[in-house]
Amino acid sequence: MDDVLRASGLRKSFGSLVAVDDVGLAIARGETYGLLGPNGAGKTTSISIVAGLLRPDAGEVLIGGRPMTPTATDTKAMVGLVPQELSIYPDLTARENLRFFGRLYGLTGADLTSGADRVLEVIGLTDRADERADRYSGGMKRRLNIGIGLLHEPDLLILDEPTVGVDPQSRNAILDAVEALATDGLAVLYTTHYMEEAERLCDRIGIVDKGRIVAEGTRRELVATIGEQDLVRLEVAGDVVAAATACEHLEGVGSVDAEDRTMVCLVTGAAGRLPALLAAVAGSGATVTGVEVREPDLEDVFLHLTGAALRD
Ligand SMILES: Nc1ncnc2c1ncn2[C@@H]1O[C@H](COP(=O)(O)OP(=O)(O)O)[C@@H](O)[C@H]1O
Ligand SMILES: [Mg+2]
Structure with missing residues (x-):
C-alpha cells in the first residue's frame, strides 16, 4: 500500500x-482526510501524535512506512504541520517569514529563494509578499501560516482548524488552496468542527467524539448510516410534544425529536408519508406552520451517532 500515513491504536490520557x-x-497520496468533531473531541491531540510532537501512551504512527517518534527526523521531514495558533512573525514580511522558517528546515541559497517563491504562489500572497505580516488580514496571516508548513515539500500536510475566526472570503481562499494541494498529490489531514468544510474538502471523514472515531467513510457512506431516510422538519404552533407523540408510531417514521416549536422526524419515503404526518399533528390539536423535507447531512449523522450537536 502507498499510504503516506498509517496510524493505529493511538491512545493518550x-x-x-x-x-x-x-x-x-x-491516508493515501492525493487524499484529503477530515477529522470532524466538536471542541474537546481529541482532534489536536491526535494530530500532535501523528506529527511526532506528542508521544502516545499506546499505538503506532507510520509515515511512508517508517515509524514516527518525537526524535525521528526522517519521518518528521515528510510532515508539514500547520498549528491552529498563528506561528508567524508580525514584524517580518511574508517573504522574510518564509525565508526564516526555510532556513530552520535547512534550505539555503537558490533552494530557499525558489522555495519561498513557490509557496507564495500556492498561498496567493505573491503580490503582497513584501508587506509586513501585521498589515495582513486574518485570512492572509492564516495562509502564510499554512505556507510555512509547505516549505520543505512534505508528503503529508496536517491542518488544524485553519479557518476558525476567518472571514468568509479568506475561508474560501484557504479551502481553494487546500484543494489544489491535494490535487497535486499531497496527502492532507484536516481537522474541523465545520460540517460544510469536511463535506467540501474531504475524500473521507472520521467523525470524532470523546477521543474516538465513531464513524468513518465518504460523506455518502456516513449519511447512509442513518438509513434511506429523509429528514422532515415541521414548524408547529401549539403543543409540540403532543404533536410529536402523535407522529411517533406512524408507519415509516423512524424517530421524532421535538424542541421549542420544531419537530424533526426521520422518515422513510417522506413524500408519501407527509399527508399522514400532517393529519396526525392536526389530530393532536396543533397547527403546522412550516414544512421542510431534506436529505440528512453530516450534522444529522453526528447527532444520530452521539446524541449531541456538532456545534454548541
Ligand atoms: N496538555 C493537556 N493537558 C490536559 N488536558 C488536555 C491537554 N491537551 C488537551 N487536553 C484535553 O484533552 C481533550 C481533547 O483536547 P483536544 O485534542 O485539544 O480536542 P480538540 O482539538 O478536538 O478540540 C480536551 O478535553 C482537552 O481539554
Ligand atoms: Mg483542537
Whole structure:
C-alpha cells in the first residue's frame, strides 16, 4: 500500500482524562482526510501524535512506512504541520517569514529563494509578499501560516482548524488552496468542527467524539448510516410534544425529536408519508406552520451517532 500515513491504536490520557481513545486512520497520496468533531473531541491531540510532537501512551504512527517518534527526523521531514495558533512573525514580511522558517528546515541559497517563491504562489500572497505580516488580514496571516508548513515539500500536510475566526472570503481562499494541494498529490489531514468544510474538502471523514472515531467513510457512506431516510422538519404552533407523540408510531417514521416549536422526524419515503404526518399533528390539536423535507447531512449523522450537536 502507498499510504503516506498509517496510524493505529493511538491512545493518550491526561491524568484521568482519556483524550485519544484507540484512534486509527490511513491516508493515501492525493487524499484529503477530515477529522470532524466538536471542541474537546481529541482532534489536536491526535494530530500532535501523528506529527511526532506528542508521544502516545499506546499505538503506532507510520509515515511512508517508517515509524514516527518525537526524535525521528526522517519521518518528521515528510510532515508539514500547520498549528491552529498563528506561528508567524508580525514584524517580518511574508517573504522574510518564509525565508526564516526555510532556513530552520535547512534550505539555503537558490533552494530557499525558489522555495519561498513557490509557496507564495500556492498561498496567493505573491503580490503582497513584501508587506509586513501585521498589515495582513486574518485570512492572509492564516495562509502564510499554512505556507510555512509547505516549505520543505512534505508528503503529508496536517491542518488544524485553519479557518476558525476567518472571514468568509479568506475561508474560501484557504479551502481553494487546500484543494489544489491535494490535487497535486499531497496527502492532507484536516481537522474541523465545520460540517460544510469536511463535506467540501474531504475524500473521507472520521467523525470524532470523546477521543474516538465513531464513524468513518465518504460523506455518502456516513449519511447512509442513518438509513434511506429523509429528514422532515415541521414548524408547529401549539403543543409540540403532543404533536410529536402523535407522529411517533406512524408507519415509516423512524424517530421524532421535538424542541421549542420544531419537530424533526426521520422518515422513510417522506413524500408519501407527509399527508399522514400532517393529519396526525392536526389530530393532536396543533397547527403546522412550516414544512421542510431534506436529505440528512453530516450534522444529522453526528447527532444520530452521539446524541449531541456538532456545534454548541
Ligand atoms: N496538555 C493537556 N493537558 C490536559 N488536558 C488536555 C491537554 N491537551 C488537551 N487536553 C484535553 O484533552 C481533550 C481533547 O483536547 P483536544 O485534542 O485539544 O480536542 P480538540 O482539538 O478536538 O478540540 C480536551 O478535553 C482537552 O481539554
Ligand atoms: Mg483542537
